[in-house]
Amino acid sequence: MNTIQNSLKLIIPSHSENEGLARLAVSGFLASAGADVSTIAELKTAVSEGVTNAIVHGYRGSYGNVTLEIKLFKSGRVKITIADKGRGIEDIERAMEPLFTTAPEEERAGLGFAIMESFCDKLRVKSSVGKGTRLTMEKYIKNGSQG
Numbered sequence: 001m002n003t004i005q006n007s008l009k010l011i012i013p014s015h016s017e018n019e020g021l022a023r024l025a026v027s028g029f030l031a032s033a034g035a036d037v038s039t040i041a042e043l044k045t046a047v048s049e050g051v052t053n054a055i056v057h058g059y060r061g062s063y064g065n066v067t068l069e070i071k072l073f074k075s076g077r078v079k080i081t082i083a084d085k086g087r088g089i090e091d092i093e094r095a096m097e098p099l100f101t102t103a104p105e106e107e108r109a110g111l112g113f114a115i116m117e118s119f120c121d122k123l124r125v126k127s128s129v130g131k132g133t134r135l136t137m138e139k140y141i142k143n144g145s146q147g
């Protein structure tokens with residue numbers, strides 16, 4: 001169940017254009033794993049929200065690397081981690097509430113976490129102020145190879 005079938009690690013600097021690279025990497029990886037179109041669209045959107053958060057909130061006023069890792073297990077489980085070494089989140093529970101945002105002046109809706117949660121089977125958030133944030137998303141892909 002925990003045998004890894006394929007994996008990918010991408011380290012990208014926190015330029016806003018690189019959110020597109022992360023999306024492409026996820027969709028390419030999942031397409032080659034045989035995931036169906038809606039699963040690819042959902043995980044692409046979830047990753048896009050997570051990477052955008054790392055860039056715009058984590059590295060607000062600074063720069064750094066965002067690490068995206070995807071692992072596909074033989075069971076069809078996909079585990080995605082997105083990590084930054086940015087400012088961190090003070091109150092994770094509050095940050096995850098729908099419509100909560102610390103950047104309303106940028107017309108952010110505060111819906112990124114809600115979107116990630118709705119498109120994944122499981123979402124875990126670890127964060128420490130001044131050190132960074134790590135998201136872990138898990139989902140079963142319908143057409144993953146069995147065994």
Ligand SMILES: Nc1ncnc2c1ncn2[C@@H]1O[C@H](COP(=O)(O)OP(=O)(O)OP(=O)(O)O)[C@@H](O)[C@H]1O
Nearest residue numbers: 053054057058095101102108109110111112113133
């Ligand atoms: N990687 C991160 N580093 C630091 N703070 C974060 C990070 N990710 C999220 N946050 C905090 O959590 C809040 C909620 O995030 P969420 O993605 O739900 O909404 P948003 O980014 O503010 O708005 P939207 O995603 O709708 O554009 C953010 O406003 C920010 O304060």
Ligand SMILES: [Mg+2]
Nearest residue numbers: 049053112113
């Ligand atoms: Mg967001």
